[in-house]
Amino acid sequence: MANHRLEEALQSLKSTRVRMTPQRHAILEFLFDAESHPTADDIYKALEGKFPNMSVATVYNNLRVFKEAGLVRELTYGDSSSRFDSNTSDHYHVICEDCGKIVDFHYPGLNEVETLAAHVTDFNVKNHRMEIYGTCPDCQKHKH
Numbered sequence: 621m622a623n624h625r626l627e628e629a630l631q632s633l634k635s636t637r638v639r640m641t642p643q644r645h646a647i648l649e650f651l652f653d654a655e656s657h658p659t660a661d662d663i664y665k666a667l668e669g670k671f672p673n674m675s676v677a678t679v680y681n682n683l684r685v686f687k688e689a690g691l692v693r694e695l696t697y698g699d700s701s702s703r704f705d706s707n708t709s710d711h712y713h714v715i716c717e718d719c720g721k722i723v724d725f726h727y728p729g730l731n732e733v734e735t736l737a738a739h740v741t742d743f744n745v746k747n748h749r750m751e752i753y754g755t756c757p758d759c760q761k762h763k764h
């Protein structure tokens with residue numbers, strides 16, 4: 621399934637003016653295989669052995685290119701590093717407070733919350749983000 625989405629991403633990049641390089645391919649592949657919402661730093665650490673000349677800035681610039689092409693989503697968390705999500709369909713996240721792992725789950729979009737927020741505040745509401753926090757199964761095991 622991850623490979624299928626990677627193929628689609630590569631196809632859609634072909635239709636843009638984004639040039640495919642071995643680094644770009646490796647970064648995309650990592651993102652689509654991992655499904656772990658990595659930071660630019662995580663990706664850098666995973667690929668630096670393969671591309672010794674690559675810097676974190678290069679990774680970050682490539683992620684920006686992918687984001688502009690609509691292939692990845694950037695999840696920002698205040699001052700801490702952004703995480704990158706290769707799943708661009710609507711979904712929600714549950715986040716482990718111990719290890720920071722982010723796992724996707726699906727739930728019907730809470731559109732009525734957006735409608736209510738717009739109605740109550742007169743904001744022009746564009747989207748929303750909901751995150752559930754807790755302890756992942758791995759971290760629960762380590763505690764016992």
Ligand SMILES: [Zn+2]
Binds near residue numbers: 718
């Ligand atoms: Zn955890």
Ligand SMILES: [Zn+2]
Binds near residue numbers: 657705707724
């Ligand atoms: Zn996600």
